[in-house]
Amino acid sequence: MxxxxxxxxxxxxxxxPWPIGIMLVIFILCFVGAGLFMVNEGSEGVWFGIIFALFGGGLGFGAFCVFVRRVQVILDxxxxxxxxxxxxxxxxxxxxxxxxxxxxxxxxxxxxxxxxxxxxxxxxxxxxxxxxxxxxxxxxxxxxxxxxxxxxxxxxxxxxxxxxxxxxxxxx
Structure with missing residues (x-):
C-alpha cells in the first residue's frame, strides 16, 4: 500500500497488488499452456492434458479472485x-x-x-x-x-x- x-x-x-496478480496470471498460463500442449501431442495424454489445464488454471483463477483486490482510501x-x-x-x-x-x-x-x-x-x-x-x-x-x-x-x-x-x- x-x-x-x-x-x-x-x-x-x-x-x-500487481506482483501477486502477475504471478497468478503466469501460473494460470503455465498450467493451461502445458495442458494444451499435452492435448496437442496426441490421443494418450488428451484427457490428462484437459484435466491438468482445467485443474491448474482453475486453482490459479480461484486464487486470483481471492487475493487480487484493489483498495483505495480517500480522506477528504x-x-x-x-x-x-x-x-x-x-x-x-x-x-x-x-x-x-x-x-x-x-x-x-x-x-x-x-x-x-x-x-x-x-x-x-x-x-x-x-x-x-x-x-x-x-x-x-x-x-x-x-x-x-x-x-x-x-x-x-x-x-x-x-x-x-x-x-x-x-x-x-
Missing part, C-alpha cells in the same frame, strides 16, 4: 469524509465514514508460531471514536509482513493528528 496523494485537503492511500477534509473503496474481479464496494469521527490509525498485529518460529503480520486500522460506525475499521483485510502497515498508519496520523484531550475541562 502506498500514499498516492498527500495534500492539506486530501490523503489518498492505494493498494493494487473538504467533504469531511473517509471513503474506502474495494474492487475485485466480481465487483466494487464502497464504504463512507465521517472524517470528524476519526480518532487515529493504528497497526493491528497477529502472531503465529510454527516450528518454533514466530512471525508477525500487520494491517493498518482506522479507529472511529463516535458515530454510527464507531469502532475499528481495517483498511485492508489481509495481514502482511513488513513495514507497509506502519507507513500507512504514520501517514494517516501525520495528516490527521490525534485530537488533544483538554486537561483544563471540568469533569463531573
Amino acid at each position: 502506498k500514499v498516492t496523494r498527500n495534500t492539506p485537503d486530501q490523503l489518498i492511500l492505494s493498494n493494487t 477534509r473538504k467533504s469531511n469524509s473517509i471513503l474506502i473503496r474495494r474492487q475485485s474481479l466480481f465487483g466494487y464496494d464502497s464504504v463512507e465514514h465521517e472524517l470528524s469521527n476519526l480518532s487515529h490509525a493504528e497497526v493491528e498485529t497477529t502472531t503465529s508460531t510454527r516450528d518454533r518460529t514466530t512471525s508477525k503480520m500487520h494491517r493498518p486500522v482506522l479507529i472511529l471514536e463516535k458515530g454510527m460506525s464507531a469502532g475499528r475499521h481495517p483498511i485492508v483485510e489481509a495481514y502482511v509482513s513488513g513495514r507497509g502497515a506502519q507507513r500507512m498508519v504514520d501517514a494517516v496520523n501525520a495528516w490527521h493528528p490525534k485530537r488533544k484531550v483538554d486537561s483544563d475541562s471540568q469533569s463531573a
Whole structure:
C-alpha cells in the first residue's frame, strides 16, 4: 500500500497488488499452456492434458479472485469524509465514514508460531471514536509482513493528528 496523494485537503492511500496478480496470471498460463500442449501431442495424454489445464488454471483463477483486490482510501477534509473503496474481479464496494469521527490509525498485529518460529503480520486500522460506525475499521483485510502497515498508519496520523484531550475541562 502506498500514499498516492498527500495534500492539506486530501490523503489518498492505494493498494493494487500487481506482483501477486502477475504471478497468478503466469501460473494460470503455465498450467493451461502445458495442458494444451499435452492435448496437442496426441490421443494418450488428451484427457490428462484437459484435466491438468482445467485443474491448474482453475486453482490459479480461484486464487486470483481471492487475493487480487484493489483498495483505495480517500480522506477528504473538504467533504469531511473517509471513503474506502474495494474492487475485485466480481465487483466494487464502497464504504463512507465521517472524517470528524476519526480518532487515529493504528497497526493491528497477529502472531503465529510454527516450528518454533514466530512471525508477525500487520494491517493498518482506522479507529472511529463516535458515530454510527464507531469502532475499528481495517483498511485492508489481509495481514502482511513488513513495514507497509506502519507507513500507512504514520501517514494517516501525520495528516490527521490525534485530537488533544483538554486537561483544563471540568469533569463531573
